[in-house]
Amino acid sequence: MPDYGHELLFGTFLTPGAQDPDRVVALAELTEAAELDLVTFQDHPYNAEFLDTWTLLSWVAARTERLRLSANVLNLPLRPPAVLARAAASLDRLSHGRFELGLGAGAFLDGVEGMGGRRLTAGQSVTALREAIDVLRGVWDDTASGPLRSDGTYYPIPGMQRGPAPAHDIGIWLGAYQPKMLALTGQKADGWLPTLEYLRSPDRVTANRLIDEAAVGAGRDPREIRRLLNLFTVDVTSAGRGFLQGPPAQWVEQLLPLVLEEGFSAFLIGRDDPRLIQTFGQEIAPALREAVARERTTSGSGPVRTRTAAVLARRRSGLDYDALPASLAEGSVEPGDPQYEGVRHTYSWQGSPALVVRPRAAAEVVDAVSYARTQNVPLSVRSGGHGISGRSTNDGGIVIDMSRMNRVEVLDRATRRIRLEPGARWGEVARALAPYGLAMSSGDYGDVGVGGLATTGGVGYLARRYGLTIDHVVAAEIVTADGRLLRVDEDQHPDLFWAVRGAGGNFGVVTALELEAYEVDNVVHAQLVADASDTAGLLLRWGRLVEDAPRELTSFLSLFPGRRGQPPMAQVTLVYAGDDVEAAQAALSPFLEIGPILDQHAQVVPYPAVVVPPGNRHRGQGLSDTHSGLLHHITPQAADVLADMTQSGDVMITQFRSVGGAVNDVAPDATAYPHRKQNFSVLAATVPDRRAQLDNLWSKLYSHLDGMYLSFESDTDPDRLLDAWPEPTLGRLRAVKATYDPDNVFNSNFPIPPADRG
Template sequence: MPDYGHELLFGTFLTPDANDPDRVVALAELTEAAGLDLATFQDHPYNPGFLDTWTLLSWVAARTERLRVSANVLNLPLRPPAVLARAAASLDRLSHGRFELGLGAGAFWAGVEGMGGRRLSPGQGVAALREAIDILRGVWDETASGPLRREGRYYPVPGMRRGPAPAHDINIWLGAYQPRMLALTGQTADGWLPTLEYLRSPDRVTANRLIDEAAVEAGRDPRRIRRLLNLFQVDLSADGRGFLQGPPEQWVEQLLPMVLEEGFSAFLIGRDDPRLIQTFGQEIAPALRKAVARERRGSGTATGPVRSAVTLAERRPGVDYDALPASLATRTVEPGDREYERVRHSHSWPGSPALVIRPQNAAEVADAVTYARTQDVPLSVRSGGHGISGRSTNDGGIVIDMSAMNRVEVLDRASRRIRLEPGARWGHVAQALAPYGLAMSSGDYGDVGVGGLATTAGIGYLVRRYGLTIDHVVAAEIVTADGSLLRVDGQHHPELFWAIRGAGGNFGVVTALELEADEVDNVVFARLVVDATDTAGVLRRWGRLVEDAPREVTSFLSLFPGRRGNPPTAQVTLVHAGDDVEAAQSALTPFLEIGPVLDQQAQLAPYAAIVAPPGNQHRGQGLSDSHSGLLHHITEAAADVMAGMIRSGDVMIMQFRSVGGAVNDIARDATAYPHRDQNFSVLAATVAERRPQLDKHWADLYGHLDGMYLSFESDTAPERLLDAFPEPTLSRLRAVKATYDPDNVFNRNFPIPPAPATPQAGGADSGAGNG
């Protein structure tokens, strides 16, 4: 049998012993600590000596950060597929894409019947499993129209709403041994998950052949089906005369042909032995990976996702898919792939990129940048994908999606130093910092990614007390246009360090940020809904109260037009940065006078609770046409213009964010964000068909503005550059650009043209940049 070219996976098959639950959890944690990929557990719901597998999976996923989890395998007759689909998607979302679905047709029928399950014959079990797989994928497919309906004999679904979609494309691995189950594996599954000791009849060679034949008959490439293997009779201390009965080097020698000749690419050890687990992860797995990689290079084995002819036909012109580096082969999503719908759009903007690359480390980011430079298509970089400005996706180009690089670390609690990867969401950052009594002001929406916000500015709920997010950045790691990975701070590449704090997307792909967090535990959070019939008056009073409030108070105001005869309304969010309830009450009470209050609430809450990430899907569903500006004060004239905008019906929402306070303590030239005198940020957004009217209203407001907040502006016309970067900031940025990105590779984030090259001595021009 051939090597199917899959990335190798290594893991454990642990006993869910109900008499010692702490031990099984500790072994799962050791699985992760040893560098293994996957922890799996038996599922025998009728056995009172075992923990419930689904509960255990959830618990282990919560106790680990990187580890994938799966049952080995779930007992389908006791887990109805419609409910299982929702449970699986939920756990996958909660674990950020770390759940896989090992599934079986059922066994131990007396126990199943004893719990109310239906006994099935082998043929019936296969048919029921086929129906279940169809239901699972139907529930997960939120792109399909209408409710899910199936007339199944075993699992009828009269009509259910689809969703939620999982966080990643969950693999369905089948525990299969007999010909009908093996055929079903080839026809529908993503993987085959047997136990070596049970592979008596048919043998491994015959089983693989049956899977391949069924796949081809179903129009599938057999390489799409991963071959996994449970290994129980293994020992490190044996005499070395049996299979996997000896030292690590013997394991590597004996497993290597199973990869190269039989196509297995995942090995799970079924021994609850800490020493064995540690050795498997730290010695055997790395050595086998190295040996397999060497053999594959020599034989030219194809690796990476296997795509059908239909999928290949969806490839877009302008991209050389075959030139993709081997390091990225398993990290890409193309049009036609099942995951494409989940990665093509940002939250606010629709997109149809030709290729989405999802690197998992800085070296892969460098490979992605180097590859993208060779393709004559647009390049976008995406962290969290909220993307109000529309620059994190594109049509027909390449997107480097940083979502897999999402680690959050507290490096030193005493100095409050933290390290964030750009794909982390700010809600998750808040949750990770909360146990340490730390927080970071970081916008007002927990689903926003770290990378975009922390390189643009970062106007968050704590901004007047603690300043912008970029003001806390003390170092960064960035892949520049030539593929170099640089560490930048005040002493290393200081001009680049200055530039990425305010204009970061123009200079490379930030792969990590180090920041100094703030001592924050609980805050007082209040929300008011106000009748804004007197729109200009509400805005003026709110603005004056914000400027007069102590720095502990940060406030955002969202203004909505009246509908169906109702007046405009304002939703006011107030955050007092601290747990002094009396001080908060004194500071926040005056805001009750800004207008007729229709609803109010206030509470003392952990900071993490007010920026909890909702986990929304990104389907380009936001208001994608927006303008952004900064105000020194909400003057009577400016308030009148903005009141006219919201009353016109042409503007769907206006949002005002308070800045000032600690933001304005920073020198204008300390970062590439130079706006250190203003007190408010204002955003206006509408639907696409009303964009011309929005532009006219914004022209009326423009004279009252001074500056612009980059991430909220969808107009990237060159003349807007000076709004974002007034001189001398722009000239300084152009000089940095000429040094680190002279070819303007990163040209979608309000493209800053490189400064012209300096003429060489003697008058010869060494070549001009794009300016």
């Protein structure tokens, strides 16, 4: 088979010399700087002149940010698969999905045996490798029930706990040359990783045929298996002496047939030459990518995503999977794919979508929206996936998952202009801005995604000093229902720009936001734990202190019901926007009088320390039934109702967030978030089997409320629209909806009905 359609990868195959370890690390860093994709290292544990490959991989992963890493290839006889599986998953998690597993059956048998490894025959080695692959995948599959057990001849597993799962679907690439190894590659592996100098062209053709035949025999599509190639006898300084020994143009001419006629899609140069590495990354790789893209366009082919018969069998009816645009194929996830468990749910809600597409650029978002419009299934859009309101996943529909669009850029430090893609997490944003002395208020949890929060409101730990997140948005890029990519700001599509800031999920898919950050370095962060037996009194005292506090102080309070004979508990977070310790102490100290203090601490910290992203896996494990409202003040009457709510034991958490201050400096009609007089946002959440009790308790509080914060409300009753957007805001939003989404394509985010056109 010719071109298998994989995207091209380029990288290095470096010598892990122990005599000069800094050199190999520097070459790995150069590999990333040259914009190559992958760095690999040989693995010969019995060679005292080499660094330990696993230690080197871990070190290089910590020294790089984007680069993928692999051994080339790991020596299986000296790295038992049960331990290797855990190590691989751990490194993949620590590197945020950048590890791949090049694996070999083991050569240099004298060295293996000398270190205590077993000397196996060639046939035994293949059987052992086959068992090892099953063990690796079994350990990584933490969704399977029960412990992993295997009665293998070489790697028996009596019973071990599965997991952790890696951050991404780690590719297993086999270094293979003999027929049995090539057959195993086709049957079980994700990639074939030979060296060019060991294979003549006819041998490569034969090897590919054997892999393909074995894949088909195992019920696989041969295109599932990537073909990688090590290149050792290479040079760019000579004048065309031989194959890959000449200028970049000669390399492109000679590598192109390897892609189009033999199906190789990854090339790794095995020379520790800085000049060659730079030329390979900056000249050869871009030129070859362009040439391959041109040939694929001419032939009508392109990158493909193949799936096994077992995966195809789990496709849902009602969706035309074959109509998915080619641009989205690589990042799409179906119910039978290994990645499905990691993308089907949000943090709070469980979902079972028929398809999750993960675009990498705005053009792919256009393709995703256009495709979704042709399918008669629900459509959800997800940024970070916290999804308390439950609208960023679904059952049987399409989810446009923006997690791979996660860049954070400082465009202009002088004007504090920043650009955020919607899939970034707020903890990541805080870390990226900190070196510039900038920050952006963004909720209370670093795991929350940019897109949902920054189009709804954004009540964060700096809100009373700097306002809502949407108050700092100066431009947005958005894909509308008709497939247009628009830039909106005060001058371009100002009506849509107004609507995006407060109701953005109803009008399209935001692909980027530009904001003006503010000067924040260190803050004073304090936490109190108090006995909340006198719940109403504690709330009254806290509310009064918040309203009287300087704007630099923002506070959140969470109430938890008593359990096992213990009283209700209150956890209070206080953040003073600045590092003036004396002023902060004066603002914070009065809060020690809200009730009996059980624990307290305060410290000056960089703002990113307050919103650290925990990296939670999203399994629908949150409290999925919530109600949200806004209070002008915490009155004695409201406090009594809230105390009853806490003491009932039916509400798992009640949280209060202080707004007011700078939030209320903005005119109610300046954005689509009109609530500019209230001082508190309140959220109550419980588990599904106590939903009725929550509804009853909340109904008693409802008369004290004025408005709602959209992202915390799971009740989709249309009557709640006026709580979120009281008139004239709702009427204005309906008019904008009629202009940009008259068919109500984006109808999962507390849907706003388009205004009648008559």
